[in-house]
Amino acid sequence: MEPEQASPRLDGPQVARRSDVVIIGAGFAGLEVAKELGRAGVETIVIDRHNHHLFQPLLYQVATAALSATDVAEPIRKVLRGKHPVQVLFGEVSEVDLAHREVRLTCGHSVGFKRLVLASGAVHGYFGHDEWAKWAPGLKTIEDARHIRSQLLLTFERAERTDDPVERDRLLSVAIIGGGPTGVELAGAIAELSRYTLARDFRSINPAAAKITLVEAGPRLLPGFSEDISAYAASRLKRLGVQVRTGEAVGEVGPGLVSIAGQTLPVGLVIWAAGVSASPLARQLGETDRAGRIAVDATLAVPGLRDVFALGDVAAFTDENGEPLPGLAQVAKQQGIHLGRALAAHIRTGEPLPPFRYSSRGNTAIVGRHAAVFEHHRFKVKGWFAWFAWAVIHVYLLVGFQHRFLVSMQWFWRYLTYDRGARLIAGDYVEVPDPKAVPLPRDRRRPAPPSEVARREVEAATE
Numbered sequence: 253m254e255p256e257q258a259s260p261r262l263d264g265p266q267v268a269r270r271s272d273v274v275i276i277g278a279g280f281a282g283l284e285v286a287k288e289l290g291r292a293g294v295e296t297i298v299i300d301r302h303n304h305h306l307f308q309p310l311l312y313q314v315a316t317a318a319l320s321a322t323d324v325a326e327p328i329r330k331v332l333r334g335k336h337p338v339q340v341l342f343g344e345v346s347e348v349d350l351a352h353r354e355v356r357l358t359c360g361h362s363v364g365f366k367r368l369v370l371a372s373g374a375v376h377g378y379f380g381h382d383e384w385a386k387w388a389p390g391l392k393t394i395e396d397a398r399h400i401r402s403q404l405l406l407t408f409e410r411a412e413r414t415d416d417p418v419e420r421d422r423l424l425s426v427a428i429i430g431g432g433p434t435g436v437e438l439a440g441a442i443a444e445l446s447r448y449t450l451a452r453d454f455r456s457i458n459p460a461a462a463k464i465t466l467v468e469a470g471p472r473l474l475p476g477f478s479e480d481i482s483a484y485a486a487s488r489l490k491r492l493g494v495q496v497r498t499g500e501a502v503g504e505v506g507p508g509l510v511s512i513a514g515q516t517l518p519v520g521l522v523i524w525a526a527g528v529s530a531s532p533l534a535r536q537l538g539e540t541d542r543a544g545r546i547a548v549d550a551t552l553a554v555p556g557l558r559d560v561f562a563l564g565d566v567a568a569f570t571d572e573n574g575e576p577l578p579g580l581a582q583v584a585k586q587q588g589i590h591l592g593r594a595l596a597a598h599i600r601t602g603e604p605l606p607p608f609r610y611s612s613r614g615n616t617a618i619v620g621r622h623a624a625v626f627e628h629h630r631f632k633v634k635g636w637f638a639w640f641a642w643a644v645i646h647v648y649l650l651v652g653f654q655h656r657f658l659v660s661m662q663w664f665w666r667y668l669t670y671d672r673g674a675r676l677i678a679g680d681y682v683e684v685p686d687p688k689a690v691p692l693p694r695d696r697r698r699p700a701p702p703s704e705v706a707r708r709e710v711e712a713a714t715e
Protein backbone atom coordinates (compact mmCIF):
# COMPACT_ATOMS: atom_id res chain seq x y z
CA MET A 253 0.00 0.00 0.00
CA GLU A 254 1.22 3.52 -0.78
CA PRO A 255 1.89 5.60 2.37
CA GLU A 256 -0.72 8.20 3.24
CA GLN A 257 0.39 11.81 3.78
CA ALA A 258 0.41 12.33 7.56
CA SER A 259 -0.32 16.04 7.71
CA PRO A 260 -1.35 17.75 4.51
CA ARG A 261 0.57 20.97 3.92
CA LEU A 262 -0.62 23.71 1.64
CA ASP A 263 2.19 26.16 2.17
CA GLY A 264 4.98 24.74 0.04
CA PRO A 265 5.88 22.66 -2.97
CA GLN A 266 5.81 19.38 -0.97
CA VAL A 267 3.30 16.64 -1.73
CA ALA A 268 0.40 18.31 0.00
CA ARG A 269 -2.20 15.61 -0.33
CA ARG A 270 -2.63 12.10 -1.55
CA SER A 271 -5.76 10.37 -2.61
CA ASP A 272 -7.12 7.13 -4.06
CA VAL A 273 -8.35 9.07 -7.07
CA VAL A 274 -7.40 12.53 -8.29
CA ILE A 275 -9.65 14.13 -10.90
CA ILE A 276 -8.42 17.11 -12.91
CA GLY A 277 -11.45 19.14 -14.01
CA ALA A 278 -14.99 19.39 -12.68
CA GLY A 279 -16.72 19.84 -16.02
CA PHE A 280 -19.36 17.49 -17.38
CA ALA A 281 -17.05 14.46 -17.23
CA GLY A 282 -15.05 15.06 -14.04
CA LEU A 283 -18.03 16.08 -11.93
CA GLU A 284 -19.90 12.85 -12.72
CA VAL A 285 -16.86 10.74 -11.82
CA ALA A 286 -16.58 12.62 -8.51
CA LYS A 287 -20.28 12.18 -7.72
CA GLU A 288 -20.16 8.42 -8.37
CA LEU A 289 -16.95 7.92 -6.37
CA GLY A 290 -18.29 10.07 -3.55
CA ARG A 291 -21.46 7.98 -3.45
CA ALA A 292 -19.35 4.82 -3.23
CA GLY A 293 -17.19 6.23 -0.41
CA VAL A 294 -13.93 6.42 -2.40
CA GLU A 295 -11.40 9.03 -1.20
CA THR A 296 -11.20 11.47 -4.08
CA ILE A 297 -9.70 14.89 -4.76
CA VAL A 298 -11.14 17.06 -7.52
CA ILE A 299 -8.96 19.92 -8.77
CA ASP A 300 -10.36 22.69 -10.92
CA ARG A 301 -9.02 26.12 -11.86
CA HIS A 302 -12.55 27.51 -11.61
CA ASN A 303 -14.58 27.29 -8.44
CA HIS A 304 -17.71 26.57 -10.47
CA HIS A 305 -19.07 23.94 -12.80
CA LEU A 306 -20.15 25.60 -16.03
CA PHE A 307 -23.06 24.63 -18.25
CA GLN A 308 -21.37 25.57 -21.53
CA PRO A 309 -24.32 24.84 -23.85
CA LEU A 310 -26.08 27.97 -22.51
CA LEU A 311 -22.99 30.18 -22.47
CA TYR A 312 -23.98 31.87 -25.72
CA GLN A 313 -27.05 33.18 -23.88
CA VAL A 314 -24.78 34.89 -21.35
CA ALA A 315 -22.72 36.35 -24.21
CA THR A 316 -25.87 37.74 -25.80
CA ALA A 317 -27.39 39.16 -22.62
CA ALA A 318 -30.24 36.66 -22.29
CA LEU A 319 -28.99 35.05 -19.09
CA SER A 320 -26.64 36.06 -16.31
CA ALA A 321 -23.43 34.18 -15.61
CA THR A 322 -24.80 32.90 -12.30
CA ASP A 323 -27.68 31.21 -14.15
CA VAL A 324 -25.34 28.77 -15.88
CA ALA A 325 -22.72 28.13 -13.21
CA GLU A 326 -22.82 26.33 -9.88
CA PRO A 327 -20.09 26.24 -7.20
CA ILE A 328 -18.33 22.86 -7.36
CA ARG A 329 -18.23 22.69 -3.55
CA LYS A 330 -22.00 23.05 -3.45
CA VAL A 331 -22.59 20.27 -6.00
CA LEU A 332 -20.31 17.92 -4.06
CA ARG A 333 -21.44 19.09 -0.63
CA GLY A 334 -23.07 15.79 0.36
CA LYS A 335 -20.25 13.60 -1.01
CA HIS A 336 -17.98 13.58 2.05
CA PRO A 337 -15.10 11.45 0.73
CA VAL A 338 -14.64 14.02 -2.06
CA GLN A 339 -12.37 17.01 -1.46
CA VAL A 340 -12.35 19.98 -3.79
CA LEU A 341 -9.14 21.90 -4.49
CA PHE A 342 -9.33 25.24 -6.28
CA GLY A 343 -6.16 25.44 -8.36
CA GLU A 344 -4.61 24.99 -11.77
CA VAL A 345 -2.69 21.85 -12.62
CA SER A 346 0.47 22.62 -14.56
CA GLU A 347 2.18 19.25 -14.60
CA VAL A 348 1.39 15.57 -14.38
CA ASP A 349 4.40 13.70 -12.99
CA LEU A 350 3.73 10.09 -13.92
CA ALA A 351 7.00 8.82 -12.47
CA HIS A 352 6.23 10.15 -8.97
CA ARG A 353 2.47 9.75 -9.39
CA GLU A 354 1.60 13.29 -8.44
CA VAL A 355 0.17 16.37 -10.12
CA ARG A 356 1.70 19.81 -9.60
CA LEU A 357 -0.30 22.98 -9.30
CA THR A 358 0.78 26.42 -10.49
CA CYS A 359 0.77 27.58 -6.85
CA GLY A 360 3.59 25.12 -6.11
CA HIS A 361 1.57 22.43 -4.31
CA SER A 362 1.54 18.81 -5.37
CA VAL A 363 -1.13 16.17 -4.98
CA GLY A 364 -0.26 12.47 -5.03
CA PHE A 365 -2.56 9.93 -6.65
CA LYS A 366 -3.05 6.19 -6.98
CA ARG A 367 -5.39 6.69 -9.90
CA LEU A 368 -5.62 9.75 -12.10
CA VAL A 369 -8.62 10.93 -14.12
CA LEU A 370 -7.88 13.64 -16.68
CA ALA A 371 -11.08 15.55 -17.49
CA SER A 372 -9.68 18.99 -18.28
CA GLY A 373 -11.76 19.62 -21.40
CA ALA A 374 -10.68 21.80 -24.30
CA VAL A 375 -9.37 25.28 -25.07
CA HIS A 376 -9.90 27.56 -28.09
CA GLY A 377 -8.12 26.41 -31.22
CA TYR A 378 -7.11 29.04 -33.81
CA PHE A 379 -5.60 26.62 -36.36
CA GLY A 380 -2.08 27.89 -35.80
CA HIS A 381 -3.12 31.58 -35.73
CA ASP A 382 -3.01 32.23 -32.00
CA GLU A 383 -2.48 35.94 -32.72
CA TRP A 384 -6.14 36.10 -33.87
CA ALA A 385 -7.28 35.40 -30.32
CA LYS A 386 -6.71 39.07 -29.45
CA TRP A 387 -9.21 40.25 -32.06
CA ALA A 388 -11.58 37.30 -32.22
CA PRO A 389 -12.50 36.14 -28.72
CA GLY A 390 -13.86 32.62 -28.35
CA LEU A 391 -16.54 31.35 -26.00
CA LYS A 392 -15.54 28.79 -23.39
CA THR A 393 -15.65 30.37 -19.94
CA ILE A 394 -17.76 32.86 -18.02
CA GLU A 395 -15.03 35.46 -18.52
CA ASP A 396 -15.22 34.87 -22.29
CA ALA A 397 -19.00 35.28 -22.26
CA ARG A 398 -18.83 38.48 -20.22
CA HIS A 399 -16.09 39.84 -22.47
CA ILE A 400 -18.06 39.12 -25.65
CA ARG A 401 -21.22 40.62 -24.13
CA SER A 402 -19.36 43.80 -23.17
CA GLN A 403 -17.67 44.09 -26.57
CA LEU A 404 -20.96 43.51 -28.34
CA LEU A 405 -22.84 46.14 -26.34
CA LEU A 406 -19.88 48.55 -26.64
CA THR A 407 -19.96 48.44 -30.43
CA PHE A 408 -23.58 49.63 -30.35
CA GLU A 409 -22.68 52.36 -27.82
CA ARG A 410 -19.80 53.55 -29.99
CA ALA A 411 -21.98 53.49 -33.08
CA GLU A 412 -24.55 55.67 -31.25
CA ARG A 413 -21.81 58.21 -30.44
CA THR A 414 -20.16 58.54 -33.82
CA ASP A 415 -21.25 60.99 -36.54
CA ASP A 416 -19.26 59.20 -39.21
CA PRO A 417 -21.59 57.01 -41.28
CA VAL A 418 -18.76 54.79 -42.54
CA GLU A 419 -17.53 54.20 -39.02
CA ARG A 420 -21.09 53.60 -37.86
CA ASP A 421 -21.52 50.89 -40.50
CA ARG A 422 -18.31 49.25 -39.38
CA LEU A 423 -19.33 49.29 -35.73
CA LEU A 424 -22.69 47.80 -36.57
CA SER A 425 -21.07 44.83 -38.30
CA VAL A 426 -20.41 41.61 -36.42
CA ALA A 427 -18.69 38.58 -37.91
CA ILE A 428 -18.94 35.12 -36.37
CA ILE A 429 -16.41 32.59 -37.58
CA GLY A 430 -17.51 28.97 -37.52
CA GLY A 431 -20.86 27.54 -38.62
CA GLY A 432 -21.19 24.75 -36.04
CA PRO A 433 -23.87 24.84 -33.31
CA THR A 434 -22.12 27.59 -31.29
CA GLY A 435 -21.69 29.87 -34.33
CA VAL A 436 -25.27 29.30 -35.47
CA GLU A 437 -26.64 29.94 -31.97
CA LEU A 438 -24.56 33.10 -31.55
CA ALA A 439 -25.57 34.46 -34.97
CA GLY A 440 -29.27 33.89 -34.29
CA ALA A 441 -29.09 35.34 -30.79
CA ILE A 442 -27.15 38.47 -31.85
CA ALA A 443 -29.61 39.04 -34.70
CA GLU A 444 -32.47 38.73 -32.21
CA LEU A 445 -30.77 41.03 -29.72
CA SER A 446 -30.21 43.76 -32.29
CA ARG A 447 -33.53 43.47 -34.12
CA TYR A 448 -35.95 42.94 -31.27
CA THR A 449 -34.33 44.26 -28.10
CA LEU A 450 -31.77 46.97 -28.84
CA ALA A 451 -33.84 48.37 -31.71
CA ARG A 452 -36.11 49.94 -29.07
CA ASP A 453 -33.30 51.40 -26.94
CA PHE A 454 -31.23 53.62 -29.23
CA ARG A 455 -32.08 56.97 -30.80
CA SER A 456 -29.38 57.81 -33.39
CA ILE A 457 -28.65 54.37 -34.77
CA ASN A 458 -30.88 51.59 -35.95
CA PRO A 459 -29.56 48.42 -34.27
CA ALA A 460 -31.99 46.41 -36.38
CA ALA A 461 -29.81 47.29 -39.38
CA ALA A 462 -26.75 45.66 -37.81
CA LYS A 463 -24.95 43.43 -40.29
CA ILE A 464 -24.31 39.98 -38.88
CA THR A 465 -22.16 37.67 -40.96
CA LEU A 466 -21.70 33.97 -40.23
CA VAL A 467 -18.68 32.45 -41.97
CA GLU A 468 -18.12 28.72 -42.42
CA ALA A 469 -15.22 27.29 -44.39
CA GLY A 470 -17.05 24.02 -45.06
CA PRO A 471 -19.82 23.67 -47.64
CA ARG A 472 -22.71 24.03 -45.15
CA LEU A 473 -23.72 25.08 -41.64
CA LEU A 474 -24.09 22.50 -38.87
CA PRO A 475 -21.87 19.87 -40.48
CA GLY A 476 -22.78 17.35 -37.75
CA PHE A 477 -26.43 17.37 -38.90
CA SER A 478 -28.02 16.15 -42.14
CA GLU A 479 -28.18 18.39 -45.21
CA ASP A 480 -31.86 19.35 -44.95
CA ILE A 481 -31.34 20.45 -41.34
CA SER A 482 -28.35 22.57 -42.45
CA ALA A 483 -30.45 24.14 -45.20
CA TYR A 484 -33.25 24.89 -42.71
CA ALA A 485 -30.77 26.52 -40.30
CA ALA A 486 -29.34 28.70 -43.09
CA SER A 487 -32.81 29.80 -44.24
CA ARG A 488 -33.95 30.65 -40.68
CA LEU A 489 -30.83 32.72 -40.09
CA LYS A 490 -31.29 34.52 -43.40
CA ARG A 491 -34.85 35.36 -42.35
CA LEU A 492 -33.36 36.99 -39.27
CA GLY A 493 -31.12 39.05 -41.56
CA VAL A 494 -27.90 37.07 -40.98
CA GLN A 495 -25.57 36.86 -43.97
CA VAL A 496 -24.52 33.24 -44.26
CA ARG A 497 -21.25 32.66 -46.09
CA THR A 498 -20.36 29.00 -46.50
CA GLY A 499 -17.40 27.53 -48.38
CA GLU A 500 -15.36 30.64 -47.60
CA ALA A 501 -12.33 30.58 -45.37
CA VAL A 502 -11.10 33.36 -43.12
CA GLY A 503 -7.63 34.48 -44.19
CA GLU A 504 -6.92 37.23 -41.67
CA VAL A 505 -8.32 38.66 -38.47
CA GLY A 506 -7.10 42.01 -37.20
CA PRO A 507 -8.31 45.05 -35.28
CA GLY A 508 -11.66 46.01 -36.76
CA LEU A 509 -11.36 43.77 -39.77
CA VAL A 510 -11.75 40.26 -41.00
CA SER A 511 -10.74 38.97 -44.39
CA ILE A 512 -13.03 36.35 -45.89
CA ALA A 513 -12.05 34.59 -49.12
CA GLY A 514 -9.74 37.49 -49.97
CA GLN A 515 -12.34 40.21 -49.25
CA THR A 516 -11.68 42.50 -46.27
CA LEU A 517 -14.71 43.38 -44.18
CA PRO A 518 -14.55 46.24 -41.65
CA VAL A 519 -16.24 44.98 -38.49
CA GLY A 520 -17.02 46.17 -34.98
CA LEU A 521 -16.62 42.70 -33.47
CA VAL A 522 -15.38 39.28 -34.53
CA ILE A 523 -16.29 36.18 -32.51
CA TRP A 524 -14.43 32.91 -32.88
CA ALA A 525 -16.59 29.79 -32.91
CA ALA A 526 -14.54 27.74 -35.35
CA GLY A 527 -12.63 25.27 -33.29
CA VAL A 528 -11.26 23.92 -30.06
CA SER A 529 -8.29 21.78 -29.19
CA ALA A 530 -7.88 19.53 -26.18
CA SER A 531 -6.46 20.80 -22.91
CA PRO A 532 -2.64 20.96 -23.16
CA LEU A 533 -2.38 18.57 -20.17
CA ALA A 534 -3.22 15.73 -22.59
CA ARG A 535 0.23 16.06 -24.18
CA GLN A 536 1.82 15.17 -20.85
CA LEU A 537 0.24 11.72 -20.97
CA GLY A 538 1.63 10.76 -24.39
CA GLU A 539 1.18 11.32 -28.09
CA THR A 540 -1.99 13.18 -29.06
CA ASP A 541 -4.07 13.41 -32.25
CA ARG A 542 -4.49 16.52 -34.46
CA ALA A 543 -7.06 17.95 -32.07
CA GLY A 544 -4.62 17.49 -29.16
CA ARG A 545 -6.60 14.60 -27.63
CA ILE A 546 -5.06 11.60 -25.91
CA ALA A 547 -6.21 8.18 -27.16
CA VAL A 548 -8.02 5.98 -24.65
CA ASP A 549 -9.06 2.33 -24.82
CA ALA A 550 -12.59 0.96 -24.45
CA THR A 551 -12.41 1.32 -20.64
CA LEU A 552 -11.28 4.99 -20.91
CA ALA A 553 -7.78 4.06 -19.70
CA VAL A 554 -4.75 5.62 -21.39
CA PRO A 555 -2.90 2.67 -23.00
CA GLY A 556 0.51 1.99 -21.53
CA LEU A 557 -0.10 3.98 -18.33
CA ARG A 558 -1.07 2.35 -15.06
CA ASP A 559 -4.40 3.55 -13.63
CA VAL A 560 -4.51 6.74 -15.69
CA PHE A 561 -7.79 7.61 -17.40
CA ALA A 562 -8.97 10.38 -19.71
CA LEU A 563 -12.49 11.29 -20.78
CA GLY A 564 -14.66 14.05 -22.22
CA ASP A 565 -13.20 16.60 -24.64
CA VAL A 566 -9.62 15.76 -23.71
CA ALA A 567 -9.92 12.10 -24.84
CA ALA A 568 -10.05 10.48 -28.28
CA PHE A 569 -12.47 7.58 -27.88
CA THR A 570 -13.35 5.34 -30.81
CA ASP A 571 -16.67 3.51 -30.51
CA GLU A 572 -17.36 -0.12 -31.41
CA ASN A 573 -18.02 0.93 -35.06
CA GLY A 574 -14.63 2.62 -35.27
CA GLU A 575 -16.21 6.11 -35.17
CA PRO A 576 -14.60 8.80 -33.00
CA LEU A 577 -17.05 10.28 -30.47
CA PRO A 578 -17.73 14.04 -30.83
CA GLY A 579 -16.91 16.65 -28.19
CA LEU A 580 -20.34 16.88 -26.61
CA ALA A 581 -21.63 17.35 -23.10
CA GLN A 582 -23.67 14.14 -23.30
CA VAL A 583 -20.56 12.13 -24.29
CA ALA A 584 -18.56 13.62 -21.39
CA LYS A 585 -21.40 13.08 -18.91
CA GLN A 586 -22.04 9.47 -19.91
CA GLN A 587 -18.32 8.70 -19.79
CA GLY A 588 -18.10 10.33 -16.35
CA ILE A 589 -20.96 8.25 -14.92
CA HIS A 590 -19.54 5.08 -16.46
CA LEU A 591 -15.98 5.59 -15.24
CA GLY A 592 -17.08 6.68 -11.77
CA ARG A 593 -19.18 3.54 -11.28
CA ALA A 594 -16.61 1.26 -12.88
CA LEU A 595 -13.75 2.62 -10.77
CA ALA A 596 -15.80 2.39 -7.58
CA ALA A 597 -16.59 -1.28 -8.26
CA HIS A 598 -12.99 -1.99 -9.28
CA ILE A 599 -11.60 -0.44 -6.09
CA ARG A 600 -14.16 -2.29 -3.93
CA THR A 601 -14.05 -5.77 -5.50
CA GLY A 602 -11.11 -5.76 -7.91
CA GLU A 603 -13.41 -6.62 -10.82
CA PRO A 604 -12.05 -5.54 -14.22
CA LEU A 605 -13.24 -2.28 -15.75
CA PRO A 606 -16.06 -2.81 -18.26
CA PRO A 607 -15.97 -1.14 -21.70
CA PHE A 608 -17.82 2.16 -22.19
CA ARG A 609 -20.71 2.28 -24.67
CA TYR A 610 -22.09 5.58 -25.84
CA SER A 611 -25.79 5.99 -26.38
CA SER A 612 -26.61 9.15 -28.34
CA ARG A 613 -29.64 11.14 -27.19
CA GLY A 614 -29.64 13.12 -30.45
CA ASN A 615 -28.20 16.46 -31.48
CA THR A 616 -29.87 19.81 -31.12
CA ALA A 617 -29.13 23.46 -31.94
CA ILE A 618 -31.05 26.73 -31.73
CA VAL A 619 -31.32 28.61 -35.03
CA GLY A 620 -33.09 31.79 -34.03
CA ARG A 621 -36.18 32.97 -32.31
CA HIS A 622 -38.21 29.97 -31.19
CA ALA A 623 -36.74 27.74 -33.84
CA ALA A 624 -34.40 24.84 -33.28
CA VAL A 625 -33.35 21.60 -34.91
CA PHE A 626 -33.22 18.17 -33.34
CA GLU A 627 -31.89 15.07 -35.00
CA HIS A 628 -31.59 11.54 -33.71
CA HIS A 629 -30.66 8.99 -36.40
CA ARG A 630 -33.54 9.30 -38.89
CA PHE A 631 -35.82 11.19 -36.54
CA LYS A 632 -35.72 14.93 -37.23
CA VAL A 633 -37.71 17.82 -35.83
CA LYS A 634 -37.35 21.48 -36.65
CA GLY A 635 -39.11 24.71 -35.77
CA TRP A 636 -41.07 25.66 -32.68
CA PHE A 637 -41.56 22.15 -31.33
CA ALA A 638 -37.82 21.42 -31.53
CA TRP A 639 -37.19 24.72 -29.72
CA PHE A 640 -39.61 23.74 -26.97
CA ALA A 641 -37.99 20.31 -26.61
CA TRP A 642 -34.53 21.97 -26.56
CA ALA A 643 -35.66 24.34 -23.81
CA VAL A 644 -37.12 21.54 -21.67
CA ILE A 645 -34.01 19.35 -22.10
CA HIS A 646 -31.61 22.17 -21.27
CA VAL A 647 -33.53 23.28 -18.23
CA TYR A 648 -33.65 19.67 -17.05
CA LEU A 649 -29.88 19.28 -17.55
CA LEU A 650 -29.00 22.43 -15.61
CA VAL A 651 -27.47 21.68 -12.22
CA GLY A 652 -29.74 22.70 -9.34
CA PHE A 653 -33.45 23.40 -8.97
CA GLN A 654 -32.88 27.13 -8.41
CA HIS A 655 -31.19 27.46 -11.82
CA ARG A 656 -33.91 25.47 -13.53
CA PHE A 657 -36.59 27.66 -12.04
CA LEU A 658 -34.85 30.98 -12.72
CA VAL A 659 -33.84 30.13 -16.28
CA SER A 660 -37.37 28.90 -17.12
CA MET A 661 -38.85 32.13 -15.76
CA GLN A 662 -36.43 34.28 -17.74
CA TRP A 663 -37.10 32.40 -20.96
CA PHE A 664 -40.83 32.69 -20.42
CA TRP A 665 -40.48 36.45 -19.81
CA ARG A 666 -38.33 36.88 -22.91
CA TYR A 667 -40.82 34.85 -24.95
CA LEU A 668 -43.54 37.30 -23.95
CA THR A 669 -41.58 40.57 -24.10
CA TYR A 670 -38.51 40.03 -26.36
CA ASP A 671 -36.54 41.64 -23.52
CA ARG A 672 -33.01 40.62 -22.48
CA GLY A 673 -32.28 41.73 -18.97
CA ALA A 674 -28.55 41.01 -18.69
CA ARG A 675 -27.41 43.89 -20.91
CA LEU A 676 -24.49 44.89 -18.70
CA ILE A 677 -21.16 46.19 -19.89
CA ALA A 678 -18.63 44.87 -17.37
CA GLY A 679 -16.17 47.28 -15.78
CA ASP A 680 -15.96 51.05 -15.53
CA TYR A 681 -16.40 53.38 -18.44
CA VAL A 682 -13.07 53.87 -20.25
CA GLU A 683 -12.81 56.74 -22.68
CA VAL A 684 -12.01 55.60 -26.17
CA PRO A 685 -10.77 58.43 -28.40
CA ASP A 686 -13.35 59.62 -30.89
CA PRO A 687 -12.20 58.29 -34.27
CA LYS A 688 -12.86 61.80 -35.63
CA ALA A 689 -10.03 63.07 -33.43
CA VAL A 690 -7.59 60.62 -35.01
CA PRO A 691 -5.38 62.57 -37.48
CA LEU A 692 -6.64 62.13 -40.99
CA PRO A 693 -4.35 60.63 -43.61
CA ARG A 694 -2.38 63.02 -45.77
CA ASP A 695 -5.03 63.15 -48.46
CA ARG A 696 -7.68 64.86 -46.35
CA ARG A 697 -10.37 64.48 -49.01
CA ARG A 698 -10.38 60.74 -48.47
CA PRO A 699 -11.24 59.49 -44.99
CA ALA A 700 -9.03 56.77 -43.56
CA PRO A 701 -10.31 53.33 -44.46
CA PRO A 702 -12.56 52.01 -41.68
CA SER A 703 -10.07 49.29 -40.87
CA GLU A 704 -7.40 51.94 -40.28
CA VAL A 705 -9.71 53.96 -38.03
CA ALA A 706 -10.55 50.79 -36.16
CA ARG A 707 -6.89 49.86 -35.79
CA ARG A 708 -6.00 53.26 -34.34
CA GLU A 709 -8.97 53.22 -32.02
CA VAL A 710 -8.12 49.78 -30.68
CA GLU A 711 -4.43 50.60 -30.35
CA ALA A 712 -5.26 53.77 -28.45
CA ALA A 713 -7.66 51.91 -26.20
CA THR A 714 -5.22 49.14 -25.41
CA GLU A 715 -2.20 51.35 -24.76
Ligand SMILES: Cc1cc2nc3c(=O)[nH]c(=O)nc-3n(C[C@H](O)[C@H](O)[C@H](O)COP(=O)(O)OP(=O)(O)OC[C@H]3O[C@@H](n4cnc5c(N)ncnc54)[C@H](O)[C@@H]3O)c2cc1C
Pocket residue numbers: 276277278279280281282299300301302304305306308309310311312343344345346371372373374391392433434531533563564565566579580581582583584616
Ligand atom coordinates in the same frame (compact mmCIF):
# COMPACT_ATOMS: atom_id res chain seq x y z
C1 LIG B 1 -20.13 27.59 -26.20
C2 LIG B 1 -20.28 26.10 -26.14
C3 LIG B 1 -21.51 25.52 -26.43
C4 LIG B 1 -21.68 24.14 -26.37
N1 LIG B 1 -22.91 23.62 -26.64
C5 LIG B 1 -23.10 22.29 -26.50
C6 LIG B 1 -24.39 21.72 -26.70
O1 LIG B 1 -25.36 22.42 -27.02
N2 LIG B 1 -24.53 20.38 -26.53
C7 LIG B 1 -23.48 19.57 -26.18
O2 LIG B 1 -23.67 18.37 -26.00
N3 LIG B 1 -22.25 20.08 -26.01
C8 LIG B 1 -22.03 21.41 -26.16
N4 LIG B 1 -20.78 21.94 -25.97
C9 LIG B 1 -19.65 21.03 -25.70
C10 LIG B 1 -19.61 20.63 -24.25
O3 LIG B 1 -19.75 21.74 -23.41
C11 LIG B 1 -18.31 19.90 -23.98
O4 LIG B 1 -18.23 18.78 -24.83
C12 LIG B 1 -18.22 19.46 -22.53
O5 LIG B 1 -18.18 20.58 -21.69
C13 LIG B 1 -16.99 18.59 -22.31
O6 LIG B 1 -16.95 18.24 -20.96
P1 LIG B 1 -15.55 18.02 -20.23
O7 LIG B 1 -15.87 17.59 -18.85
O8 LIG B 1 -14.66 17.18 -21.07
O9 LIG B 1 -14.88 19.48 -20.23
P2 LIG B 1 -15.40 20.81 -19.56
O10 LIG B 1 -16.85 20.76 -19.29
O11 LIG B 1 -14.87 21.89 -20.41
O12 LIG B 1 -14.65 20.84 -18.14
C14 LIG B 1 -13.26 20.93 -18.05
C15 LIG B 1 -12.94 21.42 -16.65
O13 LIG B 1 -11.54 21.32 -16.45
C16 LIG B 1 -11.06 22.48 -15.80
N5 LIG B 1 -9.64 22.62 -16.15
C17 LIG B 1 -9.11 22.74 -17.38
N6 LIG B 1 -7.77 22.81 -17.32
C18 LIG B 1 -7.44 22.73 -16.00
C19 LIG B 1 -6.21 22.75 -15.29
N7 LIG B 1 -5.04 22.85 -15.92
N8 LIG B 1 -6.24 22.66 -13.94
C20 LIG B 1 -7.42 22.56 -13.27
N9 LIG B 1 -8.62 22.53 -13.92
C21 LIG B 1 -8.63 22.61 -15.26
C22 LIG B 1 -11.93 23.59 -16.35
O14 LIG B 1 -11.96 24.70 -15.48
C23 LIG B 1 -13.29 22.89 -16.46
O15 LIG B 1 -14.06 23.05 -15.30
C24 LIG B 1 -20.58 23.32 -26.03
C25 LIG B 1 -19.34 23.89 -25.74
C26 LIG B 1 -19.19 25.27 -25.79
C27 LIG B 1 -17.85 25.88 -25.47
